[in-house]
Amino acid sequence: MLFVHETTPGGFLLVLAVILPVCAVLAIIACGPRSATRIAMATLAAGLAVAIAVAAELASSGRAVTYVVGGWHPPLGIALRADGLSGAMLVMTALVIVAVGLFAGGQHRLHAGAGDARTQTTFWLMLLALWSALNATFLGEDLFSLYVALELLTFAAVPLVCLDGRAETVKAALRYLVFALVGSLLYLLGVGLIYGQYGALDLLTLSGQARPDPALSVALALMIVGLLAKAALFPLHLWLPPAHAGAPAPASAVLSALVIKAPVFLILRLVLDVAPQPSAAVVGQLLAVLGAVSILFCSVLALRQARLKLMIAYSTVAQIGYLFIVFPLAAGSAELPPWGTIAWTGGALQLISHALAKAAMFLAAGVIAEAFGHDRIADIGGFGRMLPLSAAAFGLAGLSLMGIPPSGGFVAKCLLLTAAVIEGYPWLAATILTGGLLAGAYVFRVINQALAVPAAPIVVRNKVPRRLEFAALGLAIAAVLLGFVPLRPFGFLQIGRDGLAMAFSP
Amino acid sequence: MTAVLQPGVLFGLCGAVLVGIGLFAIATSPVLLRRIVGCNILGVGIFLVFGAVARRGGGAGLEADPVPQALVITGIVVAFSASALAVALLKRLSELSAGDRAGTAAPAEPRSVV
Helix, strand or coil, X not given: CCCCCCCCCCCHHHHHHHHHHHHHHHHHHHHCHHXXXXXXXXXXXXXXXXXXXXXHHHHHHCXXXXXXXXXXXXXXXXXXXXXXXXXXXXXXXXXXXHHHHHXXXXXHHHCCCCCCHHHHHHHHHHHHHHHHHHHHHHHECEHHHHHHHHHXXXXXXHHHHCCCXXXXXXXXXXXXXXXXXXXXXXXXHHHHHHHHHHCCCEHHHHHHHCCCCHHHHHHHHHHHHHHHHHHCCCXXXXXXXXXXXXXCXXXXXXXXXXXXXXXXXXXXXXXXXXXXXXXXHHHHHHHHHHHHHHHHHHHHHHHCCCEHHHXXXXXXXXXXXXXXXXXXXXXXXXXXXXXXXXHHHHHHHHHHHHHHHHHHHHHHHXXXXXXXXXXXXXXXXXXXXXXXXHHHHHHHHHHHHHCCCCCHHXXXXXXXXXXXXXXXXXXXXXXXXXXXXXXXXXXXXXXXXXXXXXXXXXXXXCCCCXXXXXXXXXXXHHHXXXXXXXXXXXHHHHCCCHHHHHHHCX | CHHHHCHHHHHHHHXXXXXXXXXXXXXXXXXXXXXXXXXXXXXXXXXXXXXHHHHHHHHCCCCCCHHHHHHHHHHHHHHHHHHHHHHHHHHHHHHHHHHHHCCCCCCCCCCCCC
């Protein structure tokens, strides 16, 4: 039996999630820069409502939401599909983008009339384009439309890196673009090989047909390596720190929190849904080794950074490592599918809590840079007195990165640690614990400075409106609230996954 | 020998060679422009592989499979945009560094690059 997509009630919401931001981009281009902020703000509200509506539809119906575009069924047509994990991603993306949008709106008002109206319009255009591409990646069911979504994501993310147009950020953006291009071309080559072998691009169809054969192994290897370059896993992380640290604060927040999550999400789908069992296990082990090296190596590098934003960027590479040690832990078994394991829930929670915490951290760092005109950790002693809300946001987000309760990061790391012990991976358990300690060390460096009493009080160059600080604090509190999710496989994340099981059994 | 000369196989092999050349250029050249050209060669190789795949659809009784051709057209559009973006960034970068060399400071005003 071939699994066929059927449009479900509420399916049109998925289309809205993808095209609303695109319509806003067109409207901004048509109406000119004057109305850019207003249109963007309205779209932020509407997009958040759509994401919540999709999640509500998933929760109430208990099965995946699907839309078959134009009524053309795969293999000729393409389908959009949201299962529990995609739904969670949509809501997380919407939350981060709304907070970043509020922050950027406040920051732009601070610089109004400084002659960078064009930069601000570009920021809104790219933010909205990026949102559409992210939603398309989370909802896509077709390997080729996923390629297009990934490329759109890159094209929106690269200009965000070099918004200020300084030579070093343009350089970082170019480096990022070359890495991302090679990554997506390798992915495209894999798509071609898979189509040549199976004559299908639809993920559900493929998951039913995939069998161990060399063409599929080569294709998946190419695709996963390509996606790793985009996800910045060690040793392909070289482009990330300069790109993420050089971008303006709201741009760094979306880049670090959301953009690198899209390729990780795709790797997760490829390994769990498409890869046939024996090779999936080998790939899982390899990814876990790279993830573990990423955690240890980049946490140590984060400790040695003198600049706050570079430190946060290295911490991103380290935290991405946790997402890759999920693979061997969530391999599942004959009785227990991958999405029923605690590691699956832990991995998904880590993805979401890292996005919220990292965006909060970058926004707090943005407030600090805005207030003092620099972000050298050594010279911001006592900033907690001037910017108590930002210091609190940084600390709360830090709880999540370290994995200290109560926080989303704690639940995620606790689940992963339990899974590592149960499944018999002591070296992964040790890595998780060491990574937590190192994260504690680099977060403490900053908190220590926040509470320090410097010999000469630091000078606040610009007064920062409270609204900016509240955006960071809101995200940090959301990351902490995630810690109150019950400690067991979380039902919402499993919605719609049994559709795949159906595809397996003819 | 004749098996190699069949169009499907020949296209596939040419595609593989181009992919190799492209990857080699990207991996070994420190010059950014060469890397961008390398990306283009890599892309062309991949499109040839798609062509070979379409031709193999002909083996299944069809004249040729149209889906890979549709994918290639989209792929070319995407690859073209990517090259345009890369070249625009490179041009801006060389303008900025030329400004530095001439002794004039890099523009102090934040400027948009797009």
